[in-house]
Amino acid sequence: MTTPHPADAVAKTGRDMETLFDGFFSSIEAIRQNKAATEHRDVNATIGGISSSLWTPHVETHEDEDCIRIHAHLPNVPSNQIRIDTDTPGRLKIYCECNTQAAYDSGNDRISERQLGQFEKDIPLPPAACISQMTAIYEGPHVVITIPK
Numbered sequence: 001m002t003t004p005h006p007a008d009a010v011a012k013t014g015r016d017m018e019t020l021f022d023g024f025f026s027s028i029e030a031i032r033q034n035k036a037a038t039e040h041r042d043v044n045a046t047i048g049g050i051s052s053s054l055w056t057p058h059v060e061t062h063e064d065e066d067c068i069r070i071h072a073h074l075p076n077v078p079s080n081q082i083r084i085d086t087d088t089p090g091r092l093k094i095y096c097e098c099n100t101q102a103a104y105d106s107g108n109d110r111i112s113e114r115q116l117g118q119f120e121k122d123i124p125l126p127p128a129a130c131i132s133q134m135t136a137i138y139e140g141p142h143v144v145i146t147i148p149k
Helices: 005-030
Strands: 058-063 067-073 082-085 091-104 108-125 136-140 142-146
Touching: 005 058, 058 108, 091 142
Parallel strands: none
Antiparallel strands: 058 067, 067 142, 082 091, 091 108, 136 142
């Protein structure tokens, strides 16, 4: 049996790290551009199927001539864990934290699952947005924010 040359091991590690970072940053860029995950390499597959700790709820923004509507799907987040910040002019930020746990029995095993995560979404607003008249409604896992112009 031959021992691999140390330079070969270093080169392989370099290639592995490059693959990991390329997958990670292309996935982040896909999120920024709101592209479908299928268009980019799956980071979890790149690192051997280890599940990601990223929690990214779905947020949609719709604007018409009268108002801006923001729909956020925040599953497993109670209303007291959601914060909407309008302190920065021209920006709206949604913050939330999820901390849920479920346990169940499966035959002789007791299975416990926990979901932890924090989320922050920064949404630019047009100059015509009237923050002082903003309304936010919590409907189950959905938050609907309406900002008149």
